[in-house]
Amino acid sequence: MGSVWVNGKPADTIDVRDRAFTYGDGLFATMAVDGAGAIQFLSCHLQRLTDGAARLGFSWQPSETLLTLLTDTAGRFPRHCLKLQLSRGVGGRGYAPPTAPQITEVLSVSPIPVHYTSWQQQGIKLQTSTVQLAKQPLLAGIKHLNRLEQVLIKSYALDEDCDDWLVCDTDGWLVESSMANLFLLFQDENDQWQALTPAMNNCGVSGVMRQQVIMTLLAMGVHVQVVPVTYDWLARVSHLFISNSLLGTVDVIAADSYHFAVWPGSAQLRENLAIQL
Known part of the structure; x- marks a missing residue:
């Protein structure tokens, strides 16, 4: 029990009546710890x-x-992942939440996947999932505990040469990968870099790293648009990368039948973000 804490105390169980277990009623964050033992x-x-x-x-x-x-x-676990889960705790009748919830906090530690380093070095390939995300504006953007759509996405086997799933919503709009946000890049007629990242108005997770990437790209002189993105944009851009808090940013070299070059600014972007793997 040295790497799990429940409400600040070493433990590895929660009450079976906790709403995290019964309804997925809560939120979570996954946070990277750098080599100096600081949470990014x-x-x-x-x-x-x-x-x-x-x-x-x-x-x-x-x-x-x-x-x-x-x-x-x-400080004890440099270059690890900290996962902080919050639930509304125990209480309420049926789905109805308690009027004065006692929040359950669960903190756990795990290694950062070792293959993320090779992903950064080599790039990855994506394959479009047949599982699509339902549209629910009330939950769009937040990292709630109900991840059943992602479980269904991951239950299918990727093609042998692919690394992750590309995910659309039920109307066919690009949303994210199964675990990260998307950025599409191209140069306009004035040779200025333009970046698109799908809007999260109806579904998907708006990651902390996504916001950091947006701000850093703007500081680098890249024009960023947060807009609905259709699948056919994959044929119209020259670069694609994903981002999340653990892997930082990783270039996508192929998605289905589309192929992309590594974005020339990727190394500088990661350096500006101070991402360490």
Whole structure:
């Protein structure tokens, strides 16, 4: 039990009546710890959890005890992943939530997947999933605990030479990969770099790294648009990459029958983001 804490205490179980278990009623964040034992973009992760809790209808702020636990744990586990899960706790009748929830906080530690380094070095190939994301604006963007769509996506076997799934919504709009956000890049008629990232108005997860990438691209002089993106844009762009908090950014060299070159600015982008794998 040295790498799992429930409400600040070493443990590896929660109450079976907890709404995380019964309804997936909660949120989570996955945070990378750098080589110096510091959590990357910690304040952004915590703010997204606070905002997500408000959207689900309960109030949450990180306590000093939790902040100390996060800091101490990161110091003990450099180059690891910290996962912080929040649930509305035990209570309520049926689906109806309790009026005064007692939030359950679960912190766990795991290694960052070793293949992410080779992904950064070599790029990856995506394959479009036959499982599409349902549209629910009330949940769009937040990282809630109900990940059944992603479970279904991952239940299918990828083609042997592919690394992850490309995911669309039920109207066929590009949304994300099974685990990361998408960025499509091209040069306009003035040779200026333009980037598109799919809007998250109806479904998908708006990752902390996505926001960091948007701000960093803008600082690099890249014009970024957050807009609905149709699948046929894959035929109209020269570069594609994915992003999340653990792998940073990874170039996509192929998606279905489309092929892409590694974006010339990728190394500089990762350096500006101070991403370490």
